Amino acid sequence: MSAIHPRPRRRGLTDDCLVERKSVSADLIFQFLGEQWILVAALATTLTMLVLHETRKAGPALSINEAVQLVNSEGGVFLDIRDAADFARGHITDALHIPAAALANRAAELEQFREKPVVVVCKMGQSAGPATKTLRSQGFSRAQKLSGGMMEWDAQKLPVVTQ
Incomplete structure (x- = not known):
């Protein structure tokens, strides 16, 4: 009979580390939004104008x-x-x-x-x-x-x- 071994974990990777990685990516998104606020505002304005134009069309x-x-x-x-x-x-x-x-x-x-x-x-x-x-x-x-x-x-x- 062979023994069932738990799945090996990668060295140095813990659940805490995974949570930290997720928050790091969220931090990067917020950092990008803060640094590129003009692009974000332009995108939001363009999308709003497109929706209004399509609605007014008919x-x-x-x-x-x-x-x-x-x-x-x-x-x-x-x-x-x-x-x-x-x-x-x-x-x-x-x-x-x-x-x-x-x-x-x-x-x-x-x-x-x-x-x-x-x-x-x-x-x-x-x-x-x-x-x-x-x-x-x-x-x-x-x-x-x-x-x-x-x-x-x-x-x-x-x-x-x-x-």
Whole structure:
């Protein structure tokens, strides 16, 4: 029978030493922040400006649950602004299709929804912002974008229809 030996420890390394190493790295972080406060302030300012810019671009995005509830309860519509090929591969039931490039010229097709919620849907939730802004500038005050776009819709395994 062989005896079970405890795992050998590295020489000179104790639990106290490990705790001290963790605090040393925290001390280094605080030292860096103190010495480079201008860089930290610039980073914080840049991130704040980016968040504000994205929020102002088209307002806050609706979650999928909020969008479905809004469209169902208030007679709104989903507006899919993806290209025709993506739309044909699968879209939200009863969604209208106007490609983003044609939206400014074809917004009149949405006239019956001027006072109702218009939820703008794109592929990933990025290009819906400018489209929503375009609609709002043309009087569609209740236009909002869908957070995550069709990728999020698909990820939640919600139903889609194909042409």
